[in-house]
Amino acid sequence: MNYTLHQLEIFKKIAEVKSVTKASEQLFLTQPAVSIQLKNFQDQFKLPLFEVVGRKLYITEFGEEIAKAAAKILEEVEAINYKSSLFEGELAGKLKISIVSTAKYAMPYFLSGFIKENKMVDVTMDVTNKMSVIRALENNECDFAMVSTIPKKLKIEQIELMKNKMFFVAGKDYKIPKKNVSLKDLNESIFIFRENGSATRLAMEKYLVKHKIEILRKMELTSNEAVKQAVIAGLGISIMPIIGINDALKTGDIQILKIKDLPLETYWNLIWLRSKNLSNVAKAFQQFIINNKEEIIEEQFRKYNNSSKY
Structure with a gap:
């Protein structure tokens, strides 16, 4: 043979x-x-x-x-x-990262330079919901996680990465009665939620409760991309991270609704268990992020942090 x-x-x-x-x-x-x-x-x-x-x-x-x-x-x-x-003195091994679905628009940029510098490092990146990410971290199934909400029950270390700005959005054909949409204008709309366990869903629910917005009809979808496509199709409105809808904004398929107390702002964080014995590859990635995060954020994400643009 x-x-x-x-x-x-x-x-x-x-x-x-x-x-x-x-x-x-x-x-x-x-x-x-x-x-x-x-x-x-x-x-x-x-x-x-x-x-x-x-x-x-x-x-x-x-x-x-x-x-x-x-x-x-x-x-x-x-x-x-x-x-x-x-x-031969090269860094070699595996790096395992678990991220929430909306972080898929950001994490590749933080990985790119590290992978180019270390060609013998293999990366496994699991893209899932918040609950699954925390479970993977807790069960020692990954080296790092990328989340916008820090888990309170786990003893973790973290590196703050960048802002996560969320807006109420609708499809291009959504009828806006006036320049700024009032909270009462939303009551007749179908609200599109992420699944339970999603940090985006939690932020949306808190906003709706705080402003006493009545929900008459709702829809639940299991990924950020599915929510975006539903909004584009005119099925309803949702609160979404700006980083995941930039292309749709450029083409005009999605519009931002100018509503009170928005955008919501959290921060993306790279987190790991305090008790975890990081491998040489994981330590190298950790140091790479510390040394290069500001440059990466400035080069790749400055447009998302410009509040005046939206």
Whole structure:
């Protein structure tokens, strides 16, 4: 047999996602290239690794065993690469970060420079809701988390990153009776909420209670992107972080409603457990953020902190 590491990686991914198309997307390869490598890999075995029934791909029992073996081989190769880099004086290892969904618009900018400087560092970034992020932190499943609300029950350390400004927004066809919308004008609208556990939902609920806004109809969605698309479609109004809707504002698909006591302002924070023994990679990332956060915020996020613009 003469299979390559590249073929092992491709088959492992296909076995995970059960689709050549999805595997090609996640590996940033063309579908024909993945199909060719899959065929070449299959040709080296007498037993089938997979079968196609209808339009669905199924991994055979034999294929599952080969996929497990491939995963182990690739892990060993990764370990060899890490050890080689360490002996050469390079930083090598894994960095695990868990972030709330709206932080996905910010965290990549804080990671970019660090990854470019340290090519042997692999990053896993889990994008989920606040409750899941805190659970991952509490269970030691990640090195760092990015949140806008600090968990009170955990003993954590933090680095304050940047402002998180939230506005009431509506679709382009939302009828505004006058220049500034009054709180009473909102009562007939459908309010679009994030799911329970979301910091954005909590901020929105506090604002509505504080100003005694009556909610007659509401909708609940499980991601910031879903809320944005619902607002664009004219399904209702919501309070959303400005960082996640900037493109829609530029195209005019979303409009900011000028309402009393807005925007709401919190801060994004990079947090970690005080008791956690940070790896060398995690310590290096921590120091990178401390040294470079002001420059990153100025270069990438100055437009979001300009209050006069909105």
